[in-house]
Structures are given as C-alpha cells and as structure tokens.
Amino acid sequence: ACPGIVEQTMARFADLTGRRYGLVDYAGAPDAERVIVIMGSGGETVHETVEALAAAGERVGVVKIRLFRPFPADALLAALPRTVRAVAVLDRTKEPGAPGEPLYQDVVTTFTEAVADGRLPAAALPRIVGGRFGLSSKEFTPAMVKAVFDNLAADRPRNHFTIGIVDDVTH
Numbered sequence: 001a002c003p004g005i006v007e008q009t010m011a012r013f014a015d016l017t018g019r020r021y022g023l024v025d026y027a028g029a030p031d032a033e034r035v036i037v038i039m040g041s042g043g044e045t046v047h048e049t050v051e052a053l054a055a056a057g058e059r060v061g062v063v064k065i066r067l068f069r070p071f072p073a074d075a076l077l078a079a080l081p082r083t084v085r086a087v088a089v090l091d092r093t094k095e096p097g098a099p100g101e102p103l104y105q106d107v108v109t110t111f112t113e114a115v116a117d118g119r120l121p122a123a124a125l126p127r128i129v130g131g132r133f134g135l136s137s138k139e140f141t142p143a144m145v146k147a148v149f150d151n152l153a154a155d156r157p158r159n160h161f162t163i164g165i166v167d168d169v170t171h
Contacts (some may be wrong), residue, residue: 026061027078028061029060031059032060033086035060048144059082086126087111087127093135111126129151131162132161133163138164142166
C-alpha cells in the first residue's frame with residue numbers, strides 16, 4: 001500500500017503548493033537515447049543540464065526516483081522513452097565489495113526482470129552503467145553531468161566510475 005499512500009500524499013502536496021512530484025519523474029527529449037537515473041538533489045542539476053542539452057538537439061533525459069522503497073520498478077520502466085539505448089545510474093554512496101551501488105543494482109534488476117518477463121518497454125536492453133557523485137561532499141556541476149552523458153555516448157562507456165574526486169586510495 002505504501003506507493004499508493006505516497007502518491008496520494010504527493011497529490012495533496014501538489015494541491016497545496018502547485019509543485020507536482022511522482023514516484024518517478026522523467027524530463028528531457030521524448031526520443032532520448034541517453035538517460036541518467038538519479039535520486040535526491042543531484043537530480044535538479046541533471047534536470048537543468050538535460051534541458052540545456054536537449055534544447056541544443058541532444059537526445060538526453062533524466063529519470064528522478066522519488067521513492068526508493070519499495071522500489072517503483074514499473075514506474076521506472078513506464079517513465080523511460082522507448083528509444084533509450086544507454087543508462088547511467090548515479091548513486092551518492094560507495095559500496096566497497098558490492099557489485100554496484102544500491103540504486104544501480106535496483107535499476108539493473110528492474111531491467112533484467114523486465115527482459116525475462118517480456119515487459120521491456122524499449123526496443124532492446126539498454127547498456128547500463130553505474131557511477132557515484134557527491135562523495136566527500138563534492139559539488140555536483142552541469143559539467144560533470146555533461147561528462148556522464150559523453151561517457152554514455154562512447155562505444156565502451158566506463159562503468160563503476162566516480163565523478164568529482166579521485167577515490168583510488170590504492171594508487
């Protein structure tokens with residue numbers, strides 16, 4: 001019942017303030033090929049960057065996750081354009097020893113289960129990479145967002161990257 005209760009509360013909030021939020025919100029080109037999935041305040045930096053890049057003709061978008069648990073897998077799949085070819089999932093944490101950060105793992109699971117169940121809303125499974133931002137309270141800038149989109153455009157995008165700081169303590 002939790003997602004429904006959260007949606008009802010968000011609707012009441014919208015009535016009071018005029019600001020609308022969904023469990024998952026998409027912004028960007030309707031035919032985006034490259035999409036960033038993110039939670040929290042970093043989503044606003046990505047959103048503003050997406051608006052500028054899309055206005056310049058780039059096919060990019062952002063999915064902002066507003067409810068983490070229970071994870072809104074169906075809403076995520078519904079929010080994505082059918083044209084998506086590459087997804088970068090940005091977490092604001094580093095999980096040493098894990099195969100990926102929490103949001104990244106949920107997105108990968110959502111996509112693989114959608115493929116297995118025949119519910120994938122895209123022509124093909126997009127390439128999915130994960131990254132970290134805002135570690136050590138590092139500022140998250142539009143230039144960093146652009147770098148993530150540039151990475152997604154590469155033939156072999158880097159996976160499990162960190163934006164903004166050098167976090168290799170092993171040299």
